Amino acid sequence: MSEQEKFLRDLINRLAKLNCVFDTNVDFSKLSPFRIGGGSACVVVRIRSLKELQILNSIIGEEFYILGRGSNTFFRGESIQAPIIKLVGEFDKIEKISATKFRLYAGAHFDQVCRALSKDGYSGLEFGVGIPGTVGGAIKMNAGAHGSEIANIITEVCILYEGKLEIIKPDFGYRFSSIPSKAVILWGDIHISQAKTDMIMSLIRRNLDYRKATQPLEYPSLGSVFKNPESKSAGEILEHLGFKGLSIGGCKFSEKHANWIINYSKKGTYKDVEELLYLAIQRVKESFLIDLELEWVVLGSQF
Ligand SMILES: Cc1cc2nc3c(=O)[nH]c(=O)nc-3n(C[C@H](O)[C@H](O)[C@H](O)COP(=O)(O)OP(=O)(O)OC[C@H]3O[C@@H](n4cnc5c(N)ncnc54)[C@H](O)[C@@H]3O)c2cc1C
Incomplete structure (x- = not known):
């Protein structure tokens, strides 16, 4: 058994003794609205109070990843060993x-x-x-x-x-x-x-109408993919290079908004997304000498 496996087994035993709420081997598709599969997280702990958080902190220090709703997090790799924690209950x-x-x-x-x-x-x-x-x-x-x-x-x-x-x-x-x-x-x-x-409500309606008209909200996604490079629009650059509708596996750049990758099949994997990202980064570099930067947080092996 590797050191990491021992650490995890020990952690799971301690979490169970402390009455913590946790799941093991959680498929990536359940951790974010992107519903991208291909890998899993070893442990996901739902922390219900500051006391629980402090206890966990005293056991594992800062060797965990804090996750919100995962709406800006791209999970990558076959397995994420670091415990993932989510704040619920009194938070x-x-x-x-x-x-x-x-x-x-x-x-x-x-x-x-x-x-x-x-x-x-x-x-x-x-x-x-x-x-x-x-x-x-x-x-x-x-x-x-x-x-x-x-x-x-x-x-x-x-x-x-x-x-x-x-x-x-x-x-x-x-x-x-x-x-x-x-x-x-x-x-x-x-x-x-x-x-x-x-x-206030009329401004909200206007904002929501704008989102509906410009964003592919009907498909699983993580929102915009790349940050806008200085004084340029990542979406316009990608559209200019013909990325709208470009698909790999179960994912594609949206036809509605070139700076969104959608899991249109709901069966896409992190590998499909990786390939789309590599392609975009490479083509934009070749054509415009611009290094696109992800808006997403990457969890797992670094991109
Ligand atoms: C359809 C859609 C539309 C979107 N539209 C927008 C938009 O208009 N504008 C925009 O800015 N973003 C947008 N996003 C992206 C995303 O929703 C936001 O960035 C959101 O704030 C991320 O929140 P989250 O809880 O899902 O973060 P997560 O993806 O769970 O985490 C993101 C980062 O925050 C950290 N984090 C989360 N919680 C904590 C905590 N308690 N303590 C410390 N660190 C923490 C994580 O560790 C990670 O580094 C959109 C996404 C989607 C899917």
């Missing part, structure tokens, strides 16, 4: 702090949080309706759309890092936050304003 809530300040816990569904606060007459989260991740994923990735992003409303973030709880004010950039890769985001405070609900 799935919103708290009101003052008239215009809310605490969003990391496991809450970002789209639902944005809808709920918007319906209650709070403005500032209209952009987030339709983003299918968690609050934790949205903060980490600085999720944004329609000219706005979460960085505009976040005031403070609480993380568990190197075994300690810290309140930080991260720096944000284009789909980037300065939050350390091994930190677990527990919550983020936001400051939003009050406005007329009909104005």
Whole structure:
């Protein structure tokens, strides 16, 4: 038995003794809305409270991967050995702090949080309706759309890092936050304003209509594939090079939006996606001398 196998067996025994909720050998297709198969994660633990998280942290240190809803994570390789943890239970809530300040816990569904606060007459989260991740994923990735992003409303973030709880004010950039890769985001405070609900709802409807018209939402995907290179659109470049509709195995670049890979067959594997990615990166480099950068996080062997 290898060291890694021993570590996993020991971890599973300890998780069972601690009454933790976990699954073993979870197929990739169950971990993200992309529903891409071809491999599996050895252990996925659903952490229900800060106490559980701290216990796990004391057992395995930071040798785990924190996953939200997996809507920006590309799973790759036959097997992911590092334990994957998801925040549920007490991490799935919103708290009101003052008239215009809310605490969003990391496991809450970002789209639902944005809808709920918007319906209650709070403005500032209209952009987030339709983003299918968690609050934790949205903060980490600085999720944004329609000219706005979460960085505009976040005031403070609480993380568990190197075994300690810290309140930080991260720096944000284009789909980037300065939050350390091994930190677990527990919550983020936001400051939003009050406005007329009909104005908020009409902006949301406009944003959703735009998404429907321009994005292939009817198919499993991870949203946009590549970041826009400086002052250029990755979608326009890929469209120009004829990528729209290009398929390999069960996946293809969408006909609606060239910067989206869709698992149109719902049977695609990570290998199909890898080949599409390699092809795009190579052709764009050859034709435009541009190094495309993935918007996705890659989990498994590095791309
Ligand atoms: C149909 C569709 C539309 C989309 N539209 C948009 C859009 O308009 N704008 C946009 O920005 N994105 C968009 N996305 C991408 C994605 O939904 C966002 O990036 C989202 O914020 C990711 O959240 P998640 O919980 O799914 O993150 P995951 O994919 O689970 O994780 C992403 C990263 O965040 C980290 N992370 C997650 N939770 C935590 C935590 N609690 N603590 C520390 N790190 C954490 C993970 O480790 C990983 O590095 C879209 C995706 C899809 C499928």
